Amino acid sequence: MKYRLILFLSLIILVILFWLTLPSKKVEVVFCDVGQGDAALVIYKSWQMMIDVGPNNKKGLKCLENNLPFWDKKLEVVLLTHGDSDHVGGLEDVSKFYKIEQMFSSENLNQYDVIKTDWISFEVVNPAKKVEKGNDNNENSVAGILTHSESSGQGWSIFMSGDITADVERRLVWQKILTEEVDVLKVSHHGSKDGTTDELLEILKPKMAVISVGVKNKYGHPTKEVLDRLTKKGIEILRTDLEGDIIVNSF
Numbered sequence: 001m002k003y004r005l006i007l008f009l010s011l012i013i014l015v016i017l018f019w020l021t022l023p024s025k026k027v028e029v030v031f032c033d034v035g036q037g038d039a040a041l042v043i044y045k046s047w048q049m050m051i052d053v054g055p056n057n058k059k060g061l062k063c064l065e066n067n068l069p070f071w072d073k074k075l076e077v078v079l080l081t082h083g084d085s086d087h088v089g090g091l092e093d094v095s096k097f098y099k100i101e102q103m104f105s106s107e108n109l110n111q112y113d114v115i116k117t118d119w120i121s122f123e124v125v126n127p128a129k130k131v132e133k134g135n136d137n138n139e140n141s142v143a144g145i146l147t148h149s150e151s152s153g154q155g156w157s158i159f160m161s162g163d164i165t166a167d168v169e170r171r172l173v174w175q176k177i178l179t180e181e182v183d184v185l186k187v188s189h190h191g192s193k194d195g196t197t198d199e200l201l202e203i204l205k206p207k208m209a210v211i212s213v214g215v216k217n218k219y220g221h222p223t224k225e226v227l228d229r230l231t232k233k234g235i236e237i238l239r240t241d242l243e244g245d246i247i248v249n250s251f
């Protein structure tokens with residue numbers, strides 16, 4: 001009898017543990033704290049997209065382990081914005097432990113392409129044309145708008161900027177490729193002053209800005225210029241160097 005009770009209780013505990021690790025139906029975007037670099041994880045039930053994987057320091061991998069259930073070892077989409085090591089250096093480690101179903105970069109994506117599943121879409125706004133191997137510099141970063149449109153008609157959007165420069169931001173504004181407001185801005189190039197222009201902010205009008213940046217990095221990121229531009233417009237600033245992983249799931 002005692003034996004049965006123990007078995008029964010163990011079973012209940014197991015079910016609870018399993019239930020706790022189930023992904024929720026909500027969409028969650030995790031801006032991973034990868035030190036100086038970029039990695040963001042979009043989680044929708046068992047579908048996950050990783051936008052950049054961070055530098056070669058295992059922090060991108062750790063972010064996956066911390067935020068996905070232990071049995072889910074598959075990434076449906078990996079999108080590499082450009083070839084700098086602070087964005088792609090962690091790829092070898094990530095691909096050692098996670099099966100990558102689809103891989104995108106500026107070599108196979110350009111403006112107007114869309115990555116989509118159910119209620120989530122990533123609409124590419126940069127580069128204007130596909131880029132040849134080796135030309136995947138900051139200007140050619142894949143940038144786009146990540147949107148979650150809920151069946152109720154509500155939703156939210158995030159501008160994912162990679163490391164685009166001020167010139168690219170101005171093109172997107174002048175050519176009216178960016179015309180709508182977003183809820184969140186992933187600040188370009190870790191807060192380098194050659195980005196996050198007033199022109200861009202006036203169109204996007206984000207409520208919140210996320211800066212993915214390393215503690216006391218040698219580049220002086222994020223720059224005072226960018227912090228001032230954001231503060232002047234009353235935009236809330238969240239930084240991975242100060243807060244660790246930043247999880248966004250509702251606005």
Ligand SMILES: [Zn+2]
Nearest residue numbers: 084086163189
């Ligand atoms: Zn970078």
